[in-house]
Structure formats: C-alpha cells, structure tokens
Amino acid sequence: MxxxxxxxxxxxxxxxxxxxxxxxxxxxxxxxxxxxxxxxxxxxxxxxxxxxxxxxxxxxxxxxxxxxxxxxxxxxxxxxxxxxxxxxxxxxxxxxxxxxxxxxxxxxxxxxxxxxxxxxxxxxxxxxxxxxxxxxxxxxxxxxxxxxxxxxxxxxxxxxxxxxxxxxxxxxxQAELEALEKGLGKPEHPVVAIVGGAKVSTKIDLLQNLVTRVDALVIGGGMANTFIAAQGIDVGKSLCEHDLADTAKAIMAEAEKSGCAIVLPLDGVVAREFKADADNEIVDIHAIPADAMMLDVGPKSVDAVNEWISKAATLVWNGPLGAFEISPFDRATVSAAKHAAEQTRAGNLVSVAGGGDTVSALNHAGVADDFTYVSTAGGAFLEWMEGKELPGVAVLHG
The missing domain is CATH 3.40.50.1260 (Phosphoglycerate kinase, N-terminal domain)
Structure with a gap:
C-alpha cells in the first residue's frame, strides 16, 4: 500500500x-x-x-x-x-x-x-x-x-x-488501513477467510477475489447451501440460490486452480421452523430431510473450521456461520469466534473482521475486543475485501 x-x-x-x-x-x-x-x-x-x-x-x-x-x-x-x-x-x-x-x-x-x-x-x-x-x-x-x-x-x-x-x-x-494491510495487503500465510451470510449473490466479487489470495476459504451461513446444492446434494428447504449453481462451481474451480482449499459444512443443524429454540437435530450434509432447513453448521464442521483457524497466521472474517441471532443456531459462530479470539490472545493469529452482521456476531460471542481489529465499516470493508480501490483512500496517497 x-x-x-x-x-x-x-x-x-x-x-x-x-x-x-x-x-x-x-x-x-x-x-x-x-x-x-x-x-x-x-x-x-x-x-x-x-x-x-x-x-x-x-x-x-x-x-x-x-x-x-x-x-x-x-x-x-x-x-x-x-x-x-x-x-x-x-x-x-x-x-x-x-x-x-x-x-x-x-x-x-x-x-x-x-x-x-x-x-x-x-x-x-x-x-x-x-x-x-x-x-x-x-x-x-x-x-x-x-x-x-x-x-x-x-x-x-x-x-x-x-x-x-x-x-x-x-x-x-490509519488504524483501519494498517489492519487491512495485515489482513490481505501483505498478510502472513497461511491466510484463512471465513465468509458467511445469507446469499452468494451479494458476495460473488468477494469470493472470486478471495480464492486467489487466501489459503483456505470457509463458507458458512445460507450461502454454503448454494455451494452444497451445486454439488448435487439435496438441501431440503434450506435457504439456497439454486440459479447460482454455475457461479458456485466456477468459484470452486478457480479455488482449485489457485491452490485455495474450500471448506464447506460436513454436517448441519436442521429444523422445520425458523424460530428460537425450535426442535432441531444434527445431520450429515448428505442427509438433510426434505422438509427441514439447515440453520447452522454442525459440530464436525466446527471442528474443521477451528482446525483451519489453528493452522492460520492470518484470519479475515466477514459473515456468520449460521443464524446466530436465534438460539441454538449461534453455536458454530460462537465456537469459531472464541477459538479465533484464543489464538489471537496467544499471539498466534492476526484476526481482522468486519461487516455489520460480523460485528454483531462477535459482540454476541463476547470476543470483539480480542480480535486484532474489528472494522465498523460495512460497505467499505466489503469493497476492500473484494479487492476494489476505495476513492477516499486512494486520494490520501496523493
């Protein structure tokens, strides 16, 4: 920079x-x-x-x-x-x-x-x-x-x-730009990115940029269902953009070419209704019931995410792993956030997070203060992650 x-x-x-x-x-x-x-x-x-x-x-x-x-x-x-x-x-x-x-x-x-x-x-x-x-x-x-x-x-x-x-x-x-430089500008490898949220359609540019720059990309939230469905797996009534199957496949192909591991859920927490404390069960990703929806990733998936966080020198996080706003579908996000915070406190990890839902999720997990840097900027943080030049920053370089 x-x-x-x-x-x-x-x-x-x-x-x-x-x-x-x-x-x-x-x-x-x-x-x-x-x-x-x-x-x-x-x-x-x-x-x-x-x-x-x-x-x-x-x-x-x-x-x-x-x-x-x-x-x-x-x-x-x-x-x-x-x-x-x-x-x-x-x-x-x-x-x-x-x-x-x-x-x-x-x-x-x-x-x-x-x-x-x-x-x-x-x-x-x-x-x-x-x-x-x-x-x-x-x-x-x-x-x-x-x-x-x-x-x-x-x-x-x-x-x-x-x-x-x-x-x-x-x-x-200044603090934001210095943190972002450590996150994706000149990061220490391995770099792991966690990207969650509801829809792939809002984060296509982000995912396309990240697969060429990080060592592993963890995909969670509703957007993970689109990637799972693109592999021919039935996701039941889960939130899914079936029309973006080709986009998901193209992103996975680009990741393979770039040597970036795509980390998708192995299991999920499913329920028949979207409400707090709804009856739920943990199922393998290949066994999502036709009348259920996945609202969080399961314990095997969390272990896989935490394993990647343990290997990472740099973590960039945007978006929750599940519907963290309602219990008990906040477990995966809270577990991964706490593990990232521990690794950061131990001096093993530079952790940079941003985006409205992400800030709320880290506050919910009680670990926002333990991350290296948490950006309160929504759109600007996302555009920076997409690799775009920000006019208000570019002009400061004179």
Whole structure:
C-alpha cells in the first residue's frame, strides 16, 4: 500500500482550521443516539487536533436526505452525543457552506470544536461537484479524513476535498488501513477467510477475489447451501440460490486452480421452523430431510473450521456461520469466534473482521475486543475485501 500522511505529519497546527470528515451516521431512537460506537472511534482524532490548538471543524452525513433538507436527518440531533463522548462543548452550524458556516468558524478559538450541518443536504455532496467542493474547502486550511466507512464513496467530503487541501488520514482511518494491510495487503500465510451470510449473490466479487489470495476459504451461513446444492446434494428447504449453481462451481474451480482449499459444512443443524429454540437435530450434509432447513453448521464442521483457524497466521472474517441471532443456531459462530479470539490472545493469529452482521456476531460471542481489529465499516470493508480501490483512500496517497 502506498504511503499516506497521518496526524504524525502535522506540526504547528495551532489556529489552523482543520476540516475533519467523520462518520456520525449513528442509530437513533426517540431523538437519542442508541449506539455511540462510531463517535467513540473518531474521538481520539478530534481530541488530538483540539489539544494541539487546531480549530476542529467536523463534516459528516446523516441518513439519506438526497440533497434535500430533512429535519429528522439534521446533525443537530447527534451533537449532544458528540459532546458527551468528547466531554467538551461542540458548537453547531446550520449549514456546511455559506454564511452559517463562515460565521460559526469566525467565532472559533484555538482548540474549539464545531459540527457543520449534514453535507448530504446539498446535491453537490454525493455528485462531488467542483462548485460544492470548492465552497466546502473555503472553510478549512487542512483536511483530515477519519471516515473509512464512507471511503468507498467518491463524494465531495470524502474524496473531493483532498484535491483542494493538504490531506491526512485520521487515527481511525490509519488504524483501519494498517489492519487491512495485515489482513490481505501483505498478510502472513497461511491466510484463512471465513465468509458467511445469507446469499452468494451479494458476495460473488468477494469470493472470486478471495480464492486467489487466501489459503483456505470457509463458507458458512445460507450461502454454503448454494455451494452444497451445486454439488448435487439435496438441501431440503434450506435457504439456497439454486440459479447460482454455475457461479458456485466456477468459484470452486478457480479455488482449485489457485491452490485455495474450500471448506464447506460436513454436517448441519436442521429444523422445520425458523424460530428460537425450535426442535432441531444434527445431520450429515448428505442427509438433510426434505422438509427441514439447515440453520447452522454442525459440530464436525466446527471442528474443521477451528482446525483451519489453528493452522492460520492470518484470519479475515466477514459473515456468520449460521443464524446466530436465534438460539441454538449461534453455536458454530460462537465456537469459531472464541477459538479465533484464543489464538489471537496467544499471539498466534492476526484476526481482522468486519461487516455489520460480523460485528454483531462477535459482540454476541463476547470476543470483539480480542480480535486484532474489528472494522465498523460495512460497505467499505466489503469493497476492500473484494479487492476494489476505495476513492477516499486512494486520494490520501496523493
């Protein structure tokens, strides 16, 4: 990965206006933020810049207002949670460009923090128009991007600004890029990838990229059924994309050519209904009853997955092995997650995980803090795993 500048390359920034792109797209209920993880992730960058006397001007989007002003997508609703996490006053400007922004910035003292209104209230943000980007750039002397989760979008505040102002990676962006480099950029082999989730159709690019880069690919979740069915095995009423049998076969053929082992379930936990604590049984993969569906991989499969995790030097994980949200179909995911955490704690494994369901699954297993790095970025993490260049990252390389 080419070098990019970080906050370590910034000196004497007292009094400088620093535009910091952060991810404040947090879940809310009844006007209150219900999960402040994303705010907590960007706090170190904001505090470091503030402590060095910079005028810290936060740029972010919230929801999908599509270029219109939508009251319940105003960042004013998020500002109190930002103040709480930072334990510092955060001023708010009712627009991210024009007089409201200019006037609020003029009032700032060194070390102050200002949150500008939702950048997506302007159509120029997502279109990355030169006019809108230039108006945003007028507000700052330097640009810091700390929103990896939005780095797969070439928007004005994630990509355009870096063409106008000296650009740097914030601490979260830096940690993410360094972790990803260890995960797939220049990993230590053997590399094992675990990919789960419901559908193959959403992860074709990902699987095609991984089979050429990893030593073993563990396929779990509903998508494993598509691969099993492609081998002529009856999967009963299990979630399965039968129309993707040829795609599954092509991925397996590519894996064989590349020397990548494909690890599919050997047994499964099946039930007749999809609900918590439904009557269930463990069956061999060749013996799935016609009226049942596989909702988790079985103990033999878990042993095989854990054996691969034990052999691995690097693990990249995206997606659960079963329907972990409902008991007892969380057993395989929890067991593999705990084993990966043990191997990581013992210093035998670099473990990088990401994607919404994956983060939830690792939290459910109680091991998210034990992994080397857990990315909170959904789409950006997936596109990175697919081998795609992320515009918001590429532009930082200058």
């Amino acid at each position: 080419p070098a990019f500048k970080t906050l370590d390359d910034l000196s004497d920034i007292a009094g400088k206006r620093v535009l910091v792109r952060v991810d404040l797209n947090v879940p809310m209920k009844d006007g209150k933020v219900t999960d402040a993880t994303r705010i907590e992730r960007v706090a170190p960058t904001i505090q470091e810049l503030s402590n060095k006397g910079a005028k810290v001007i936060l740029l972010a989007h919230f929801g999908r207002p599509k270029g219109e002003v939508v009251a319940d997508m105003s960042l004013k609703l998020v500002a109190p949670a930002v103040e709480e996490v930072l334990d510092q006053h955060v001023a708010f400007a009712s627009d991210c460009i024009g007089a409201p922004a200019t006037e609020a910035i003029a009032k700032m003292g060194n070390g102050d923090i200002l949150l500008l209104e939702n950048t997506r209230f302007h159509k120029g943000e997502e279109k990355n128009t030169p006019e809108f980007t230039a108006r945003l750039a007028e507000n700052g002397d330097l640009y810091v991007n700390d929103a990896f989760s939005a780095a797969h979008r070439a928007h004005a505040s994630t990509e355009g600004l870096a063409h106008h102002l000296p650009a740097y990676a914030g601490r979260t962006m």
